Amino acid sequence: MKTIIITGANGNLGTATVKKFLSENYKVIAVGGDNKQLDFALNNANFEFAKVNLINENETTIFINNTITKHKKIDAAIMLVGAFNPGNIEITSEADIDKMFSLNFKSAYFIARPLLKHMLANSFGRLIFIGAKPALLAEQGKNLLAYSLSKSLLFKFADFINAEAQEKNIVASVVVPGTIDTQINRGAMPNENFDNWVKPEQIADILELITSEKGNPLRETIIKVYNNS
DSSP states (O other), X not given: OOEEEEESTTSHHHHHHHHHHHHTTXXXXXXXXXXXXXXXXXXXXXXXXXXXXXXXXXXXXXXXXXXXXHHSOOOEEEEOOOOOOOBOTTTOOXXXXXXXXXXXXXXXXXXXXXXXXXXXXXXXXXXXXXXXXXXXXXXXXXXXXXXXHHHHHHHHHHXXXXXXXXXXXXXXXXXXXXXXXXXXXXXXXXXXXXXXXXXXXXXXXXXXXXXXXGGTTOOSOEEEEXXXX
């Protein structure tokens, strides 16, 4: 049984991802601000919940170290925590940059940094980040500046991890969703064709593929899960 950490576990994508990994017989350590939306998992023997402030490096490092002590080996981490902020360069402030940098990059960096040391010692690990189309496409990103800049760091961070861990059977991947079919997005964009969007369950399937034995040949991956959005 593989042990996996999933951050942002009580969001729309998080709950779908927790369900998928429990159904595939993983030991799931879910991280969030609370365990709302996770009632379906609370009585599952393979499920744990941890409340961690992921933009606090010390608190996050203590959580990772304690989790390693308890479980001996962490096979993978999926870092789903993130936030969205609109605005072009004219209106994007220092506060906007700092907020997006903390929520979209630091929340992943503080998990991945101590885990990479652990994975290097075990010569195995999968680290999965969630990217964003506007971080890849300037025409979209220019009006989501702080968000896009913070998400763009994850692509380069994954590159650095893969260079550091070359030939160690450790892979950092970035999964880039299109518009995710959630009630919030449907409410915000009621005139769109929802069939073109990607469902949280479809993204969860891809995340599990990366961590599974079938995903072993994958290296240095950017996986675009757009559907037709």
